[in-house]
Amino acid sequence: xxxxxxxxxxxxxxxxxxxxxxxxxxxxxxxxxxxxxxxxxxxxxxxxxxxxxxxxxxxxxxxxxxxxxxxxxxxxxxxxxxxxxxxxxxxxxxxxxxxxxxxxxxxxxxxxxxxxxxxxxxxxxxxxxxxxxxxxxxxxxxxxxxxxxxxxxxxxxxxxxxxxxxxxxxxxxxxxxxxxxxxxxxxxxx
Amino acid sequence: xxxxxxxxxxxxxxxxxxxxxxxxxxxxxxxxxxxxxxxxxxxxxxxxxxxxxxxxxxxxxxxxxxxxxxxxxxxxxxxxxxxxxxxxxxxxxxxxxxxxxxxxxxxxxxxxxxxxxxxxxxxxxxxxxxxxxxxxxxxxxxxxxxxxxxxxxxxxxxxxxxxxxxxxxxxxxxxxxxxxxxxxxxxxxx
Numbered sequence: 089x090x091x092x093x094x095x096x097x098x099x100x101x102x103x104x105x106x107x108x109x110x111x112x113x114x115x116x117x118x119x120x121x122x123x124x125x126x127x128x129x130x131x132x133x134x135x136x137x138x139x140x141x142x143x144x145x146x147x148x149x150x151x152x153x154x155x156x157x158x159x160x161x162x163x164x165x166x167x168x169x170x171x172x173x174x175x176x177x178x179x180x181x182x183x184x185x186x187x188x189x190x191x192x193x194x195x196x197x198x199x200x201x202x203x204x205x206x207x208x209x210x211x212x213x214x215x216x217x218x219x220x221x222x223x224x225x226x227x228x229x230x231x232x233x234x235x236x237x238x239x240x241x242x243x244x245x246x247x248x249x250x251x252x253x254x255x256x257x258x259x260x261x262x263x264x265x266x267x268x269x270x271x272x273x274x275x276x277x278x
Numbered sequence: 279x280x281x282x283x284x285x286x287x288x289x290x291x292x293x294x295x296x297x298x299x300x301x302x303x304x305x306x307x308x309x310x311x312x313x314x315x316x317x318x319x320x321x322x323x324x325x326x327x328x329x330x331x332x333x334x335x336x337x338x339x340x341x342x343x344x345x346x347x348x349x350x351x352x353x354x355x356x357x358x359x360x361x362x363x364x365x366x367x368x369x370x371x372x373x374x375x376x377x378x379x380x381x382x383x384x385x386x387x388x389x390x391x392x393x394x395x396x397x398x399x400x401x402x403x404x405x406x407x408x409x410x411x412x413x414x415x416x417x418x419x420x421x422x423x424x425x426x427x428x429x430x431x432x433x434x435x436x437x438x439x440x441x442x443x444x445x446x447x448x449x450x451x452x453x454x455x456x457x458x459x460x461x462x463x464x465x466x467x468x
Contacts, residue, residue, distance in 0.1 A: 116310055120328070127330030137327035137353050138310070140317030163327050163353050255445035 109174030232269025422459025
């Protein structure tokens with residue numbers, strides 16, 4: 089990163105999340121929805137951002153969410169507290185940005201090589217196909233899992249936010265996706 | 279703004295855009311699509327961001343896009359080069375952030391009090407209802423107008439970006455909305 093960054097003081101209360109995957113996996117939708125769910129869940133500040141560069145044409149897609157008790161002057165994620173990787177490519181690309189001790193959540197139906205033993209693995213894409221009949225909701229299922237694994241937002245706030253933005257007619261399968269993701273992640277915690 | 283801001287050098291080549299309106303008017307969708315359209319149109323860097331705070335519950339909704347030749351270290355818009363205001367409330371709230379000489383675009387079907395004579399006024403919501411039969415596409419129509427009034431992105435890139443994100447079955451009315459917005463803005467320029 090450039091020298092400008094060195095000047096910016098980063099408050100210690102920041103929590104930085106990156107959702108990453110391939111272009112069609114709905115990571116931007118996921119980050120917009122997560123931003124709203126966090127906002128609806130409490131008094132913290134939250135900012136969502138994404139950039140579109142030449143890399144987006146390749147395949148890896150990412151969107152960031154930053155949560156803080158204080159005003160967020162610098163909305164880009166730098167040292168991730170939580171990384172969701174839906175593909176091998178996105179894991180390879182963004183794993184170096186994960187903090188030591190940060191939470192890694194991986195779609196193990198698509199990712200096979202994971203550079204650590206310290207992660208939560210769930211087969212979001214396979215589960216979405218098998219249980220809901222559509223891989224399109226794998227992103228929402230991952231949000232359900234993040235809801236179970238962290239205290240950033242409530243399941244109610246997540247459901248509200250997803251249903252407020254999802255196309256009409258997809259309500260049921262989105263609700264189901266949240267439930268499955270939540271349930272499977274709770275099972276991992278035990 | 280807080281003191282942290284004073285430390286951040288802002289490159290002169292930045293172009294800052296804010297899309298503002300009420301919660302249901304699709305300003306975040308608009309900013310995500312604009313970000314992609316700019317990305318597809320050339321070699322500039324582009325970042326889209328939005329925050330969710332207590333103000334989002336009221337009614338005013340905003341999303342920012344920052345475009346630069348250089349790496350964008352600070353993705354929040356501060357002094358706007360372009361402000362789209364779809365409601366009176368959002369105009370009142372964000373007009374003070376518009377640069378002197380910045381471009382103001384207003385939905386004149388909903389906004390009546392405009393604090394300057396230097397603006398582009400188009401009745402996006404009324405036109406969307408009248409010509410397309412749905413006010414939902416007023417945001418996309420506004421993007422069509424911005425496409426005509428600036429050189430940030432091509433009409434083709436905008437259409438690609440919109441159709442890539444809009445729900446299936448809405449392709450025709452989104453294309454139409456872009457066309458109407460583009461056409462009406464071109465008429466203003468003459």
